[in-house]
Amino acid sequence: MNSFKRADRVADLIKIEISNLLLKQVRDPRIGLVTITGVKVTDDLRTARVFFVELGKDQCSEEVQAGLGKAAGFLRRELGRRLQLRCVPELVFAYDPSFAYGNRIERLISEIHREEEAHVPED
Numbered sequence: 373m374n375s376f377k378r379a380d381r382v383a384d385l386i387k388i389e390i391s392n393l394l395l396k397q398v399r400d401p402r403i404g405l406v407t408i409t410g411v412k413v414t415d416d417l418r419t420a421r422v423f424f425v426e427l428g429k430d431q432c433s434e435e436v437q438a439g440l441g442k443a444a445g446f447l448r449r450e451l452g453r454r455l456q457l458r459c460v461p462e463l464v465f466a467y468d469p470s471f472a473y474g475n476r477i478e479r480l481i482s483e484i485h486r487e488e489e490a491h492v493p494e495d
Contacts, residue, residue, distance in 0.1 A: 377415070378417070379413040379414065379415050379417060380413075382413050382417060382420075382455075382457070382461075383410075383411040383412060383413040383420065384411070385455055386411045386413065386420050386422070386451060386455070386461070387408055387410065387411040387422075389450070389451055389454050389455065390408050390411070390422060390447055390451070390463075391407075391408045393446075393447055393450055394406060394408070394443075394447075397450070398443050398446070398447075400439045400442065400443060402435045402436055402438065402439030403436055403439040403440055403443065405426055405427040405428065406424050406425070406426055406427075406436060406440065407424060407425050407426075407427060408422060408423070408424050409423045409424060409425055409468045409470075409471065410422075410423040410468065411423070413461055414461075417457070417459060417461055418459065418461055418462060419461050419462050419464060420461035420462070420463055420464070421464050421466055422440075422463055422464065422465050422466065423466050423467070423468035424436075424440065424465060424466075424467065424468060425467070425468050425471045425472075431467075431472065432467035437465065437467070440465040441465065444463045444465065447463055448460050448461075448462070448463050451463075
């Protein structure tokens with residue numbers, strides 16, 4: 373028996389396909405700098421929560437959220453054509469705050485290092 377659930381395998385496929393579609397076929401300028409960070413599919417394969425970040429930003433703009441919402445129908449249709457699924461999951465886009473959290477931690481660590489270097493007595 374395979375240790376991965378089917379929902380996890382489908383989530384990985386959806387992540388790859390949506391990333392490719394956003395890169396190559398979606399022409400909406402609002403979502404040009406969006407990166408898909410993960411997909412979580414419910415066990416019944418009815419809903420896919422698609423996590424994303426906007427490159428260079430620590431928060432999600434309403435424009436990006438609206439652009440992804442508008443593209444959801446097209447993306448779902450294309451997923452239906454590309455993936456062999458009986459029922460294509462409903463796509464729900466959610467901003468991934470973990471990247472902003474990681475950036476904040478990295479900035480704090482850099483700040484601590486700068487302060488330590490400033491306080492080191494020279495021989």
